Structures are given as C-alpha cells and as structure tokens.
Amino acid sequence: MIRFASLGSGSRGNATIVEAGSTRIMLDCGFSETRFRQRLGLRELEPSQIDAILVTHEHSDHINGVGAVARKHDIPVYMTRGTAAQEKHGKLPTLHFIDVHDRFSIGDLEIQAYPVPHDAREPVQFVFGDGVSRLGILTDVGSATQHIVDVLNGCNGLILECNHDVDMLAKGPYPSHLKQRVGGRFGHLSNRQAGDLLASLDTSSLQHIIAAHISEKNNTEAMACSALAEALSCSESDIVLAEQEQGLDWLTISPT
Ligand SMILES: [Zn+2]
Ligand SMILES: [Zn+2]
Numbered sequence: 001m002i003r004f005a006s007l008g009s010g011s012r013g014n015a016t017i018v019e020a021g022s023t024r025i026m027l028d029c030g031f032s033e034t035r036f037r038q039r040l041g042l043r044e045l046e047p048s049q050i051d052a053i054l055v056t057h058e059h060s061d062h063i064n065g066v067g068a069v070a071r072k073h074d075i076p077v078y079m080t081r082g083t084a085a086q087e088k089h090g091k092l093p094t095l096h097f098i099d100v101h102d103r104f105s106i107g108d109l110e111i112q113a114y115p116v117p118h119d120a121r122e123p124v125q126f127v128f129g130d131g132v133s134r135l136g137i138l139t140d141v142g143s144a145t146q147h148i149v150d151v152l153n154g155c156n157g158l159i160l161e162c163n164h165d166v167d168m169l170a171k172g173p174y175p176s177h178l179k180q181r182v183g184g185r186f187g188h189l190s191n192r193q194a195g196d197l198l199a200s201l202d203t204s205s206l207q208h209i210i211a212a213h214i215s216e217k218n219n220t221e222a223m224a225c226s227a228l229a230e231a232l233s234c235s236e237s238d239i240v241l242a243e244q245e246q247g248l249d250w251l252t253i254s255p256t
C-alpha cells in the first residue's frame with residue numbers, strides 16, 4: 001500500500017513524503033531543517049523515519065534544505081549528476097547518482113525516474129510503486145512530452161503541477177523575463193496545460209488527483225481545481241490541493 005503526504009508545495013518550498021511497507025522517502029526539501037522537522041511532525045513522523053531523500057532538480061524551492069537535513073539526520077540523497085553539479089546542497093553524508101531513465105528500489109519502494117523539460121541542469125520527476133499501485137509526480141515542467149504521457153498512463157495517484165493561469169500570469173506582477181520563463185517550454189505548467197495532459201492520460205485507475213505547485217501570484221486554487229475537474233469530467237470537490245503552508249495530509253492508494 002502506498003501512502004503519501006506533502007509538507008508544502010509551491011515556489012516557497014516543496015517536500016513530498018512517499019511510503020510503502022516500512023520504507024519512507026522524501027522527494028525534495030525546500031524547507032530549512034527546523035521547518036522540515038515541524039512540518040514532518042504535523043504528519044506524525046520523525047526525521048529518523050525518512051530512509052532517503054530524492055531530489056528532482058537544483059532550484060532552491062526543491063533543494064534548499066536537502067544538505068542540512070541529510071547531514072543532521074544522516075539520510076542518503078539521490079540525484080542526477082547534473083543536479084549535483086550545481087552544488088546547492090554542500091557536503092552530503094551519502095550521495096547516490098541516478099540517471100534520468102533509471103528504475104531502482106529503495107526498500108519496499110520501486111522508483112522510476114523520467115526526464116522533463118524544465119530550466120535546470122538535469123531535472124527528473126518520479127513515479128513510485130509498491131508492485132501493485134503507482135503514484136506519479138509531475139511538477140516543474142514547461143511542456144508535456146509523449147514520454148511523460150507514457151510514464152504517467154494508468155497511475156493510481158497523481159500529483160500534478162497547476163502552476164499558473166495564462167491570463168493572470170500575463171497581467172500579473174512578474175517582470176517580463178520571468179513571465180516568459182514561467183510560461184515557456186522549460187518553465188511551469190499552466191492550468192490549461194495540466195488539464196490537457198490529464199485529459200490525454202489513461203485515468204481509468206486513478207484514485208487521487210492532487211493539484212500542486214500552484215502560484216500564489218498567478219493562479220487561484222479554484223481555477224486549478226476547475227481545470228483538472230473539467231479534464232476528468234468530475235466534480236471540483238474530487239480535486240485535492242497540495243498547498244504552500246498546509247501541504248497535503250496523508251492519502252492512501254488502496255490496492256485494486
Ligand atoms: Zn519548483
Ligand atoms: Zn524548478
């Protein structure tokens with residue numbers, strides 16, 4: 001059985017916990033060690049219960065706390081060579097390099113990495129499995145690719161970036177270079193792009209859909225939910241939010 005939770009999602013910090021059997025990993029840590037411990041406590045976990053930290057890419061909202069948390073609690077870290085080359089994490093107790101198409105296991109968790117178009121050195125996203133169910137995670141991606149569709153098809157849970165509304169981004173407070181970056185092919189998914197991607201996936205086994213990495217300046221939770229609900233022809237109340245401050249409380253994927 002896979003269980004997952006978020007300690008926070010958005011441009012001010014990201015961290016997701018994924019658990020299968022007796023194994024727990026944290027995907028990214030954009031929070032200081034203190035805030036990581038506080039937020040982990042809200043999910044009723046201790047740092048010693050985290051078996052590994054996986055890092056998607058070197059942007060600060062994903063990597064800021066990785067070094068401090070790994071050193072203080074002696075947790076092994078997994079990332080691509082390109083991400084590691086940016087040296088945003090300082091010295092790590094244990095560093096495992098991964099390739100963008102790697103499949104590997106940590107304890108009871110099966111992990112599949114996949115590459116995404118994003119403006120980082122060697123960014124990856126992940127699908128987590130326990131041999132029965134699969135949880136797909138996709139944030140920090142500027143555009144969908146056929147490979148992304150192939151990897152996410154048939155997932156039982158999906159955490160999907162709904163970063164911005166195109167009109168709000170265009171009319172919003174960001175300087176024009178940032179608007180171009182966020183809205184570009186290597187930036188972040190708009191609500192519409194997220195909806196289009198979701199509509200193109202096989203979602204017949206999907207139990208949980210989570211809207212994540214929602215911009216506080218260029219989007220609203222209501223618009224993100226509505227885009228995903230439209231794509232799935234479901235009620236907006238079926239869409240769950242991973243929020244910047246509240247994160248996401250535990251959700252469980254039931255074996256089918
Ligand atoms: Zn991010
Ligand atoms: Zn990023």
